[in-house]
Amino acid sequence: MATIQNISRRDFLKTTGTAGALVIGANFVPGGLVKEAQAQAVASPNLFVSIAGDGVVTITCSRAEMGQGARTGIPMILADELEADWDRCTLWQAPGDETKYDPAGKDGQNTDGSRSTRHHLDVMRQLGGAARKTLELAAARKWGVSSGDVYARHHRVYNSRTGKSFDYGELVDVAAGIKLPEGDIPFKDKSQWKYIGKDMPGVDNFDITTGGANFGADISIPGMKIAVIERSPVFRGKVKSYDASAALKVPGVEKVVQIPHLPDDKPQEFRAMGGIAVIGTNTWSVMEGRKKLKIKWDSGPNRVHSSRTYDNKLRKSAKKGGVVVRNRGNFDRAIKGASKVVEADYFVPYFIHTPMEPPAAIVDANARPVKVWACTQSPNETRQYVSEALGLKKTDIECWQTLLGGGFGRKSKPDYVCEAAILSKMVGAPVRVQWTREDDIQQGYYHTASAHTMKAGLDSSGKVVAWKHSGSWPSILALWNPAQKTGFGIEYGLGMVDAPYNSVPNIRIENGEADAHIRVGWYRSVNNIQHSFAQNCFAYELAAAAGRDPLEMLLEMIGDADNMDLAKDGVKEYWNYGDPVEDWPVMPVRLSNALRTVAKKAGYGKKLPKGHGLGLAVHRSFHSYVATAVHVVVHDDGTFSIPQVDTAIDCGRYVNPEGVLKQVEGAAIYGNTIARYGKITTNRGAVQQSNFHDYPVSRISNSPLNVRVHIVEDFVHLRPCGVGEPGVPPYTPALINAIYEATGKRIHTLPIGDKV
Amino acid sequence: MISLRVNGVSRQFNGDPRMPLLWYLRDELGLTGSKFGCGSGLCGACTVHLDGGAVRGCITSVEMAANKNVTTIEGLDANGNHPVQRAWRAHNVPQCGYCQAGQIMQAASLLNQNPDPSDKEIVDGMAGNICRCGTYQRIFAAVRSAATEV
């Protein structure tokens, strides 16, 4: 158990103008107990590097670790440019403070959107380079030589005239007094990279394999109470009345209190939902106590939300269409002139993140600053919402991130932290709020349900001349504007308006209306999942209608242009994952290249035995270009197994190849859950699933265990792209296309289940 | 009063005998290596050994552990060097790591009972443990290579 105590990090902060500052709770992420910061740092060239007299380099990590490898990959970049010896580096996990720990200035430390590497490659190199230069100047001063006569190499600075050298630790006293001259420090040449581009195992592996790694619920502070909360089964329902007498009789239960529901005019966003909290001395007691609560709920207007009827509304809306979000050429005219017209409808239900670690947060709201420890992806939004919940300023809140037992987008929404804050204030003690799996499944921020109507025209040679996609779904934006009926730019930008069929002369993309009755939120890969599913499956249907090979058809539709200009097709303010299109253009050539690569690696075109099928899909998301080939075997009883998956990923410049492999391997398993099982349904507003028995996820027994990842090197000179999410979208359509190849059966509705 | 041994240390427990071992370990003893994933025996995150065999700590009461030896991830090997732990690091298995204590305890028990498992026996033996990050192929490879050592 980690116990948090005051520790002094004054030396670390010496050169930052906050000398003597007391910082709470450093170093609790790795290694069990909170310790005094071991390294007596005496040189801190910047907030991201400190070097101790024994030469140990402490690198600041200000990205959340949720399994995606940020605590390994991002510090690797800095260590490389610093010429540090990785084995003599340790990490310090920064608290939430975007004024200090968001060096790229792009996302306020919100680890989300597959952007850690792409936004931090350059700035981490700058920070490492500045620290290296400081040490070089310190050595030059010690020897009394010019800076041109020294160079750093593997944790030492050398005198190029004499061959003498200093260990970094021997330079800290002088380095502490060095002021770097103005101007950019030149980066190391790529040929000199020692870590970037090389495999590195996870920095937390030892702690993880020995039980010493700390996640959200592993932090305890003196006097802390534990709470679980019963929330309305229906979104925005309210407590009419409750009886806690039986709950209070459970030994270990100390208090039952009500968290007030939000006022009707306050949008949900990431605020606490309200409910009845059972508070006590240990987790089991409060969970048992919660079972004994008697609560009468007023379900409110969202009781109309039943999947049985709601799904059909979405389907109708998709058929009808609505706002035109991309328009190239003249679809209506082209479809009239087509020799063949194909139409198909696709449907994807809600699903939920189920990170292995259910949300948990510890807050001491009675201290100043307020102390927060949480498995959060976004410590500064956490501070913002917690401060609102407590009626304080954001600067009154201190937020420390633990390791996250999976995030997948769930933990960028700090409602659970707000709950702990409100309860801590109410009971006058620190409180840990523990979510159960049932809470996680029934009270989540759901991946939106969506319906898609696809229509296309082929000319007499079997070429696609017209393409239309019309989709409907309740929008994420409804969290802020409950009356929201259409999607918005970010959702359109998630693989919808940027559908990559650049050689098709007439394209029309529309969005129909839908009401939101539940918390809709982002989920690993977000709307790319359904867009990639509908597009890639429909492309296969077109190939069949034309009697053509689907690979050839896809390559023809995508083409080999090195830029697809969406502005020309009337796309207003293409989101492009928040990045300029000049820096990260949409490049059909990279999609085609990834697709050709995977087809070759997977042996596409080989004759397969009966019941076997190889299916392809390709999708750009988070700027990365990913193509997947799934090899499926459908058995006589309809069950299926997946002997091999090949995925080619072009993510531009990458840092840790081993990290890329793991993310893409994991994405296949994540996709396998979506394809086989992902389905949340509601009845009268309440979610019907509750735990892994009725909301199953992929297990080792039904997962592909031979996922081969091929990193495409052809565009490695270009900027880094995303890696955590882009592997997910092509998996499901590739599997479904494989099932079609094996059986001739078309699947239009997810999930597939265990039998086809 | 219930007596049991946890990682070799004798313990007395005076609380509700129905309390699941998982919460006794985490909340009372501060052994937080065992994780809470579902509370219903469905995910394996809470896996510990009872007299050497894997059990789910969330559905095994302290009472059921009376006079028995409980081993948690913290006690699997004094230096964290059980062959399964070493294989896990050699194969760079963990992503977020949350499921991994349970996976390792399950694998250690599997190999203890069956030092030379077939592919199918590995898959069957590990099928009760969920990993949402999807590290199954590395888990499979790590169990396979640890099997040559135990």
Ligand code: FES
């Ligand atoms: S927490 Fe015990 S099996 Fe899931």
Ligand code: FES
């Ligand atoms: S490593 Fe994250 S759940 Fe298994």
